[in-house]
Amino acid sequence: MPPLPPPDAAELELRVRAALGGVIDPEIRKPITELDMVGGVAVGDDGRVRVDVRLTIVGCPASDRIERDVRQAAESAVGAGNADVVLSVMTPEQRAALTERLRGGRAARTNPFGPGTLTRVIAVTSGKGGVGKSTLTANLAVALAARGLSVGLVDADVHGFSIPGLLGLVDADGTAVRPTRVDDMILPPVAHGVKAVSIGMFVEPAEPGGRASSVAVAWRGPMLHRTLQQFLTDVHFGDLDVLLVDLPPGTGDIAISLGQLLPNAEVVVVTTPQAAAADVAERSGVVARQTGQQVVGVVENMAAFTGADGAVLELFGSGGGAEVARRLSEGQDAPVPLLASVPLSVALRRGGDDGVPVVIAEPDDPAARAIEQVAAALASRPRSLLGRRLDVSVR
Helix, strand or coil, rough: CCCCCCCCCHHHHHHHHHHHHCCCCCCCCCEECCCCCEEEECCCCCCCCCEEEEECCCCCCHHHHHHHHHHHHHHHHHCCCCCEEEEEEHHHHHHHHHHHHCCCCCCCCCCCCCCCCEEEEEEECCCCCCCCHHHHHHHHHHHHHHHCCEEEEECCCCCCCHHHHHCCCCCCCCCCCCCEEEEEEEEEECCCEEEEEEECCCCCCCCCCCHHHCCCCCCHHHHHHHHHHHHHHHHHHCCCEEEEEEECCCCHHHHHHHHCCCCCCCCEEEEEHHHHHHHHHHHHHHHHHHCCCCEEEEEEEEEEEEEECEEEECCCCCCHHHHHHHHHHHHCCCCCCEEEEECCCCCCCHHHCCCHHHHHCCCCHHHHHHHHHHHHHHHHHCCCCCCCCCCCCCC
């Protein structure tokens, strides 16, 4: 049988374009073919193919990865060494069209997570600092993402931001990874499947060569409100299943702003086993209810752990989480459950220091299993229709 004739240029172009459909922009998380990033595909007489790719901005931090992925995709269709990739940058008009497409017709600077959203919004709060709220939030976000959910995380703890470090979104010098800006749209960096934004990604070091993570943010109420509002309106998270919000401890300005901006949020209260902590933690749940939000559970952190000799150590006492859940259940139609007790854990602390959450670094650790229990409870919890707009017409 004689050999089959080589495919013509039109067929090769179709093959290449089909292969490029599998190249995902690492920041926007959509195929580059859907983002109008493929400027053209040209097939030469010698069978070599040239792919023109339009990056969103000059100095795009993902350019190397995009170029590599495009070359691999093209070569899968035309053979190794037979593809050339040429990078350019979108024009202002093309960039404006892209941001319009990403918003899906939604006006700029509008909050997509208000009443009527299909995204489940979960705010994690605590009565006081130092209870491990941010560590739990970061691990919970990663655990939910590992379940196949699309997850976003807003670090609303402006004065004590720590989410970038907990997720490993830091450079070698400890400076948080910067989001990419496309005109007035902010694309959040992604770690462990979680799209995250934090004020720590925007602050500048106090002195050249210093660490931005050590900068103190001394802002009062109006600035805090505008920051949270900008995180919700200007950051493009895309279609999310879950948006987690790491609140600052206490019942101050941010907690009140959250009630105004996200009245449909479900609230998880974090406390410690210490009996004295129950009073403080209860207040954060009460304030959430006063702003119209629903408290859906309590997590007890720093609970008893079992030593190598089998001895159970209750360094911070016991019963605090159950007591907070009991108090917040009083007078409610449905009880507020204690979702889990997370034991003190070296692995949990180590994961926070290393930027690799314990739920993926050491999933068999007791703390990781407890956090997975929280993720399972929240993921399987029925959605409430409270505060949601129903598109129903009566005739």
